[in-house]
Amino acid sequence: MDLSLSTRTVGDRTIVEVGGEIDVYTAPKLREQLVELVNDGSYHLVVDMEGVDFLDSTGLGVLVGGLKRVRAHEGSLRLVCNQERILKIFRITGLTKVFPIHTSVDEAVAATD
Amino acid sequence: MPTVELLFSAQPEHVRTARLVAAQVARRAGVDEASLDEVRLAVGEACSRAVGLHRNNGVEQPVRVLLNEDEKKFSIEVVDEVPGTAAGGSPDAAEDSAAEDEGEMGLAVISGLVDDVEVIEGDRGGVIRMTWPTVSV
Numbered sequence: 616m617d618l619s620l621s622t623r624t625v626g627d628r629t630i631v632e633v634g635g636e637i638d639v640y641t642a643p644k645l646r647e648q649l650v651e652l653v654n655d656g657s658y659h660l661v662v663d664m665e666g667v668d669f670l671d672s673t674g675l676g677v678l679v680g681g682l683k684r685v686r687a688h689e690g691s692l693r694l695v696c697n698q699e700r701i702l703k704i705f706r707i708t709g710l711t712k713v714f715p716i717h718t719s720v721d722e723a724v725a726a727t728d
Numbered sequence: 729m730p731t732v733e734l735l736f737s738a739q740p741e742h743v744r745t746a747r748l749v750a751a752q753v754a755r756r757a758g759v760d761e762a763s764l765d766e767v768r769l770a771v772g773e774a775c776s777r778a779v780g781l782h783r784n785n786g787v788e789q790p791v792r793v794l795l796n797e798d799e800k801k802f803s804i805e806v807v808d809e810v811p812g813t814a815a816g817g818s819p820d821a822a823e824d825s826a827a828e829d830e831g832e833m834g835l836a837v838i839s840g841l842v843d844d845v846e847v848i849e850g851d852r853g854g855v856i857r858m859t860w861p862t863v864s865v
Contacts, residue, residue, distance in 0.1 A: 638747075639776040640740035669747075671772050672833040700765045707840035708833070 617641060619666070620648050628724050629657040634666030637674030645674065649681035658690025661723040670701050675708060682714065691715075693723040730794040730805075731757070737790050738782035746793050747772045750804055757797040758862035766841045767804070767860065773834035774806035774856040780831050781810040781854075803859040810853050 618641035619634035629652055637645060652660060660681065664670070682692045693715045696702055705711045717723035732753050736742040750771040751764050759767060771793070778791040792807040835856075838845055844859040 636744065638740075638772060639743050639779065669768070669772075671769060671776060672837045673776060673830055676830050676833060704769065704837065708837060 618644050620644065622648070622652065624657075625720075625724050628659045628661050630661045630663055630720055630724075632663045632666065634668075636669040637667060637677070638669060638671045639673045642671075642673040642677045646677045646680060649677065649684065653681075653684045653688065653690075658685050658688040660685055660690070660692045661717075661720060662692065662694050663720050663723075664694055664696040664701060665698070667696075667698070667701055670704055672704075672708070675704065675710060678714065679710070693717055693726060695720050695723050731797040732795040734793040734795070735790040736793075738779045738787065740776070740779055743772055743775045743779060746775045746791075750793065750795060753795045753797070754802055754804075754860065757795075757802040758864060759802050759860045760863060763860055770838050770842050770845075770858050771804055771806065773838050774804075774858070777831040777834045777856075778806055778808040781808045785810045797862075800862055801859050802862050803857060805858075806856045808853045808855075811851055812849060 617635050618637060621632045623630050631648065631652070633645065635641070649660070662678065678692070678694070685692050695717050697718055702716070705714065705716065715726060717726065732749065734746060734749055736746060747768045751768045754767045755764060775791060775793065781787070782789070782791060787809050789809045794805040794807065796803045796805070835847070838856065838858065842858045846857045848855040848857065
């Protein structure tokens, strides 16, 4: 399965819904999407990963890059993920300490700190 | 002779194929269902790293993936044709440090995922060998 991306806004947050596989082939598309959002002035991003079937270190690199970009504008990047196999890769790389990870989009949108 | 040998040109779009093939052969070999996600991720990381090495060093040979089914274990070797990558890559690749960082992150993920992993550097290139136990059916 390829990567699917869609965005919508809720208040000052931009929700990026990601589906499919994020790997060395598809990660550049996600990178482009995040860069475009930041360039257009969206600095508070929520990346909804509930539809993601596969994530590798290239995908992690893109998310870290996104975080770096929004932070340069005092923004935020929150993740929504409940899938154990995806959470595991954040855990083994120590990135659970870097990204706020939420169980629902509503929770991520409501979060402030 | 390996159970299955896969050669693919060093293009990112083929890494998914390698993941699918490796996971399917692992399943048939008797690797525990719970470990198949690990197999998929680890082989993907190793192949992504090899693809990056080949592309950054202008190597035109294919990346090789050897899938070996033994009596009580299943091993995957991902073979690249770029010599001496453990020491930080060839001088030509020095400017592409971001891609190399990604390769190193990939290795970190593999080490975190797979208990039995060896990284072998040779004169002709590197091999990442990962082994999982199998259960007899």
